[in-house]
Amino acid sequence: MRRFLTLVCLLCLAIPAGVSISGCTRNPGANYCNGLGYGMKITDVDRIELAPLTTGISMAYGQTRAAGSPSLYNCNGTAASGGTINWGTTNNQLVDISPNGNICAGTWNRNTGGGIADYTICRPPNPLPSTNGLPYATAYITASAQTVVSNPVQVYVHAQVTSVSLVTQPQAGISAQQCYSQNAQATLDAEACFVRNNIQYELCAPPSVTSNYACPGGLPPGVSSVPSCTASIGTLSYSVGNPSIAATATSTTNNVVTITANQPGTTAITASVAGTGSSAGYFSTCPPKSITLAIPVTGCKSETECTITQGVTQNLKATIYDTNGIQITGLNLDYQSTDPIDISAGSSGSITTTFPGVASIYAICQPATCNSSPINEIGLFGTGLPISSNKVTITTPGTASDYVWFGAPGQSRYIVPVELLTGTVGSTVHLPYVPNSMVMDRLGNNLYLGSDRELMIVSVVSGVPGKQDTSAPGVVLAASPSSGQLLINDQVRQLFYIYSTSSGVSTTFGGMGAAAAWTPDSKTLYVTDSAALNNTPENIAAGITGHTDTLYIFNANTGWTTEPLPCSVYNAQSCPDPSIGAQNLAITIPSVGAFLGGSSTTAHTWCPTGTVGNYNSMIFYPPSDSVDVQTDVLAATTDGQHILGATAIGGDVTLSDIGVDISPAECTLTSPLSTGPWLNASLALDPTKAAATAVNQVIPSPQSNLAFFTYTAETNKANAQLPYYVPSSSASSSGPEPGTIGYVPLITQSGGPAPTAPVAGAFTPDDRLFFVSTAGDNMIHYITIPTVVGPSTAPTDTQQISPNLPACTPGADFGCTLTAAPATNTVPATVIAVKPRSTT
Numbered sequence: 147m148r149r150f151l152t153l154v155c156l157l158c159l160a161i162p163a164g165v166s167i168s169g170c171t172r173n174p175g176a177n178y179c180n181g182l183g184y185g186m187k188i189t190d191v192d193r194i195e196l197a198p199l200t201t202g203i204s205m206a207y208g209q210t211r212a213a214g215s216p217s218l219y220n221c222n223g224t225a226a227s228g229g230t231i232n233w234g235t236t237n238n239q240l241v242d243i244s245p246n247g248n249i250c251a252g253t254w255n256r257n258t259g260g261g262i263a264d265y266t267i268c269r270p271p272n273p274l275p276s277t278n279g280l281p282y283a284t285a286y287i288t289a290s291a292q293t294v295v296s297n298p299v300q301v302y303v304h305a306q307v308t309s310v311s312l313v314t315q316p317q318a319g320i321s322a323q324q325c326y327s328q329n330a331q332a333t334l335d336a337e338a339c340f341v342r343n344n345i346q347y348e349l350c351a352p353p354s355v356t357s358n359y360a361c362p363g364g365l366p367p368g369v370s371s372v373p374s375c376t377a378s379i380g381t382l383s384y385s386v387g388n389p390s391i392a393a394t395a396t397s398t399t400n401n402v403v404t405i406t407a408n409q410p411g412t413t414a415i416t417a418s419v420a421g422t423g424s425s426a427g428y429f430s431t432c433p434p435k436s437i438t439l440a441i442p443v444t445g446c447k448s449e450t451e452c453t454i455t456q457g458v459t460q461n462l463k464a465t466i467y468d469t470n471g472i473q474i475t476g477l478n479l480d481y482q483s484t485d486p487i488d489i490s491a492g493s494s495g496s497i498t499t500t501f502p503g504v505a506s507i508y509a510i511c512q513p514a515t516c517n518s519s520p521i522n523e524i525g526l527f528g529t530g531l532p533i534s535s536n537k538v539t540i541t542t543p544g545t546a547s548d549y550v551w552f553g554a555p556g557q558s559r560y561i562v563p564v565e566l567l568t569g570t571v572g573s574t575v576h577l578p579y580v581p582n583s584m585v586m587d588r589l590g591n592n593l594y595l596g597s598d599r600e601l602m603i604v605s606v607v608s609g610v611p612g613k614q615d616t617s618a619p620g621v622v623l624a625a626s627p628s629s630g631q632l633l634i635n636d637q638v639r640q641l642f643y644i645y646s647t648s649s650g651v652s653t654t655f656g657g658m659g660a661a662a663a664w665t666p667d668s669k670t671l672y673v674t675d676s677a678a679l680n681n682t683p684e685n686i687a688a689g690i691t692g693h694t695d696t697l698y699i700f701n702a703n704t705g706w707t708t709e710p711l712p713c714s715v716y717n718a719q720s721c722p723d724p725s726i727g728a729q730n731l732a733i734t735i736p737s738v739g740a741f742l743g744g745s746s747t748t749a750h751t752w753c754p755t756g757t758v759g760n761y762n763s764m765i766f767y768p769p770s771d772s773v774d775v776q777t778d779v780l781a782a783t784t785d786g787q788h789i790l791g792a793t794a795i796g797g798d799v800t801l802s803d804i805g806v807d808i809s810p811a812e813c814t815l816t817s818p819l820s821t822g823p824w825l826n827a828s829l830a831l832d833p834t835k836a837a838a839t840a841v842n843q844v845i846p847s848p849q850s851n852l853a854f855f856t857y858t859a860e861t862n863k864a865n866a867q868l869p870y871y872v873p874s875s876s877a878s879s880s881g882p883e884p885g886t887i888g889y890v891p892l893i894t895q896s897g898g899p900a901p902t903a904p905v906a907g908a909f910t911p912d913d914r915l916f917f918v919s920t921a922g923d924n925m926i927h928y929i930t931i932p933t934v935v936g937p938s939t940a941p942t943d944t945q946q947i948s949p950n951l952p953a954c955t956p957g958a959d960f961g962c963t964l965t966a967a968p969a970t971n972t973v974p975a976t977v978i979a980v981k982p983r984s985t986t
Contacts, residue, residue: 179221191228192221194296196289201396202300204380205241205251206307206420207270213247216289216296228291237285240271241301249287251303271303279369280349281305281340282378302380305340305349310382310417311360312336312427313352314405325430325527326392326407327472334394334403336382336417336426338375342366350375379419384426388413388518392429407431410474410511412519412529432468433517433528434477435812437535439464439495439509451539454499462495462538464509469528478516479509479535482666484735484784485848486627487590488911488982489540501982502544502912504848506784508736509535510667514703521704522761524754531813532752534736537786548910548982549606550917551593552926552949552975553584556684556963561593562949562975563609564926571947575609577602580954580961583622583977587629587647590981594632596622597961601634601645606981618643618651623662623673633671633700635659640692642673644700655706658692661730665737670752672740672767673698674711674731684963697742697750699767707766709750711742732780732789734806739770741789743777747804753813775802775828779841783850788873790853792841797860799831799838801871803884831855835867835889842905842976848913851875852935859903859921867891868904868918868927868943872935888935892920892927893943899923908978916941919975924948926975949975 179186186192197214205211213233220226233243242250250268257264275283282304289296314332326332337351339361347366348359350373359365365372375382384394384403391413396403405415410433417426439450442463446452454460462481466474481491488503497507511517512532519530553561559580563572579602581595586606595602601615601622620636620643632645637658644653659673679685679693697709730743739751749770756764777791789804831838838857846853855869867889874883892901902922909916909931916929928945935941953973954962964973 186221188220188222189226190220191218191226191292191294193219194228194289194291194294195219196287196296196299198299199297201381202284202302203249204302204304204382204420205249206304206422207251207274208268209251209420210268211249211421213243213249213287213289213299215247216291218291228294230291232290234288234290234295235285236287236298237283240275240283240303241285241287242268243287247289249301251301274305275303277378278373279366280372280378281342282349300380302378304379304420305342307338307349307379307419307422307424308341308346309339309361310336310419310424310426311338312415312417312429313355314429325432325469325529327432327468327470328407328409328474330407331404332407332429334384334405334415336375337361337372338379338419348372350378375419383418385416385418385423386413386429387416387520391431391518405429409476409478410434410468410517410529411513412523412526414520428520428523428526430527430529432470432472432474433531434466434474434511434533435469435471437464437466437479437509437511437533439507439535439538441538450536451541453541453543454497456499456502456542456544458499460497460499460540462491462497462507462509464495464535466511477511480512480515480667480669482508482510482627482736484666485911486588486666489542497540499540499542502542503982504539504541504784504913506735506786507538507540508666510736512667512669523759524764525756525758525814528812528814531754532738533812534738537736539785545912545914548980549590550908551584551586551606551979551981552919552951553581553593553595553977553979554951554973554975555581555583555595555977556961557954557973557976558951559954559959559962560952561595561604562951564947564949571949572609574950574952575604575611577604577611578614580959582961584979585622585625585632586979586981587625588627589629591629592647593979594622594625596620596634598638599960601632606979615650618645621659623659624664624671626664626668626671627666628668630668631664633659633662633664633673635662635673637690637692642698642700642706644671653705655698655700657696657698657708658690658694659698660693663731663733663740665733666735667737669702670737671700672731672733672750673700674742676711676744697767699750701766704766709767709769711744711748730777730779732782734789735782735784735786740767741780741782741791741804743780743791743793745776746772746774747777747780747789747791747802748772773804777802779844781844781846781853783846783853783873784848785850788846788850790844790846790871792844792855794838794841794857797837797839798833799836799841799855799857799869801829801831801855801887803829803871803873829871829884829887831869831887832889836869837863838903843907845907845909845916847909847916847931848911852931852941854904854907854916854918854929856904856907856918858905863902864900864922865892865894866901866903866920866922868907868929868941870935870941888940890929890941890943892918893946895923895925895946898925901925901927905974906976906978908980910980911982917978917980919949919978921974924951924970924972924974926978948972951975 195217218226218228242254244265252270254265255267286298313335335352339346340349345363346361347363348361391411412430441452483491483505485505488501489505524530550564560574579597583596593604601618603613620634624633634643642655662673695711751770776793778793780791791802837860840858842856873885894900901920907918930944932939
């Protein structure tokens with residue numbers, strides 16, 4: 147019985163165990179890297195990577211920094227957890243490292259006492275390292291966990307680097323490297339200095355530098371050569387000031403730093419090592435040597451002259467070569483049209499023909515959007531300077547109707563429109579104040595009328611007075627070609643306002659002006675003033691005495707600058723009349739410079755003068771040349787070949803035709819404005835047909851084949867004629883030949899008074915009509931322009947209308963400059979603005 151009970155107990159214990167074993171399976175090999183159940187487990191650390199893997203760490207004496215966080219991986223290459231990280235160094239007298247991974251370029255404090263925690267003070271190495279007489283040495287640090295040790299990371303310990311100078315390898319195939327062509331790569335290297343005994347010595351430099359070291363002290367005493375910086379102080383990091391000009395990249399295999407040239411210009415390069423940054427130097431991508439515009443269209447007269455149907459959009463092709471002769475692409479060019487309201491040029495070179503007309507198109511590579519440079523390095527290898535293209539002439543045939551607006555600032559409180567499609571004179575528009583100026587924006591959207599109380603804005607199409615801005619009183623001197631800005635001169639406060647047509651006054655500057663003009667790209671504004679204007683009856687009556695002989699220049703990138711005018715700039719002893727300053731100006735086409743009228747005619751160029759790298763020596767927009775001929779008014783022809791001027795002395799009017807050749811134009815830092823023969827013609831108008839006390843305007847036609855003159859007549863002069871000038875189409879080796887002068891008889895209305903002088907004028911953009919207002923009869927004469935102007939095909943007066951501009955009331959209307967009310971109670975128009983419109 148006892149044996150039976152023993153057997154039962156054994157079965158009870160054995161059966162569950164048997165069931166358990168027979169019902170489960172085990173695979174112990176899955177937890178191991180080899181899958182066999184022994185060796186390294188997949189949870190163990192297999193390798194440790196410590197960054198940086200190739201470049202090492204650069205530290206100056208006594209500097210501290212945290213080591214990179216080590217990356218732990220298992221045998222499958224995924225992240226592993228290793229517990230505590232242990233740090234090691236090959237030389238703890240040069241590179242010490244704390245238990246939590248803080249590196250000291252020297253030795254950490256330990257057991258200092260006095261409550262000072264360990265590993266908080268880093269003492270420079272003692273003794274300081276010296277390798278071949280130079281203060282640098284290296285050691286290696288590692289990180290370990292679970293008996294696995296990381297890759298060693300080299301730590302460069304050296305004297306503090308005080309300055310770094312950039313060194314680039316010459317471009318292949320170019321013996322005298324100055325700049326790098328687009329997409330070319332250069333290897334970046336540097337030479338570094340350190341201080342010993344208050345003298346900066348060379349610490350390291352590329353092998354190519356064997357003399358002319360950048361450090362003032364040269365090589366340290368007793369040192370015959372220095373190693374490369376990569377070998378001695380570690381890999382430097384570089385940053386580019388303007389990434390559009392160049393970009394850097396560091397190879398992950400050999401630590402070589404390369405820089406790739408992108409767009410033309412010069413940019414600053416900053417080098418950093420051991421936590422210290424230094425301006426290392428400048429890198430230049432070669433600027434354009436030439437910009438050639440062409441029309442890639444069959445059926446054109448040539449690649450630079452074409453007739454394009456109204457409403458058609460056409461793209462120009464720009465071919466650009468740099469100073470190394472390598473083609474450049476992707477430039478941010480400014481495309482300019484001399485007639486943007488009819489034929490506009492887009493930012494990509496697309497031409498839109500909205501209305502009939504004639505326009506010259508240019509492309510300009512202009513800083514700061516193209517070929518930019520730091521202001522202290524303008525001119526370095528030709529960067530920082532503008533370059534212009536050849537011109538392309540676009541003609542859009544047809545006839546456009548027009549809105550024509552007439553005004554008489556200072557004499558009438560009204561403006562009057564005429565719509566040529568119906569031929570009727572519109573209703574007069576009553577203004578809040580008598581305007582002192584009237585300017586239409588270049589796109590023909592609005593009329594801007596200045597006054598000493600406010601700026602008044604009238605829609606060109608509707609004729610409805612709109613915004614009145616009391617924050618911008620003064621004379622409206624100019625509107626930018628982009629129609630985005632105005633120049634207003636508040637002569638009471640003696641301030642210039644740059645006025646945004648969308649948001650109001652954007653900037654102010656002290657000064658007074660007589661005339662102003664923007665360059666076609668709307669980036670640069672020239673303003674002239676003359677001290678002689680203080681002596682006019684109007685200014686004497688108003689107490690205005692702030693006019694000076696000054697040229698003001700406003701640039702969208704550099705702001706305002708001033709230049710004295712005119713004689714103090716040139717030769718005061720030979721100045722004919724110092725009281726006659728610059729009273730008018732004309733912008734060359736393209737916008738390479740500005741010609742200023744006065745006792746002598748002068749030109750200011752966009753090419754600065756001075757020494758590259760010496761900003762204090764730089765003169766922006768300097769005078770480039772002058773001709774000893776007086777001009778009271780100036781105008782530039784759209785073909786870029788003539789500056790036309792006129793002056794009235796003792797009742798005699800003299801025309802000056804100044805020939806210029808400025809396209810294409812390339813700046814060198816000290817180059818003057820490129821000109822052809824200066825004075826091609828100086829012709830006198832017939833005093834019996836044009837006896838004038840002052841010349842008001844020179845108005846070239848859109849096709850540059852004709853120019854009219856308006857003037858103020860002598861007292862009691864009757865039966866005035868309209869003088870015009872036809873430039874010569876022939877040329878000699880010295881430039882264009884003088885042209886011819888003609889006169890258009892002005893018709894007197896039956897029973898009406900005779901015209902005494904053509905006062906103001908304007909061409910229609912299609913070059914078919916010239917509107918001229920006349921004193922005496924206060925009429926508007928329509929002058930029909932033949933296709934070719936010659937002896938048998940002269941312009942003719944074909945129609946006359948009366949705008950009936952009511953005169954302001956002296957003493958009652960604020961801003962009225964009339965001394966007495968005219969007998970007819972009307973005044974002639976002194977300003978004419980023309981906007982084309984569709985005939986459909």
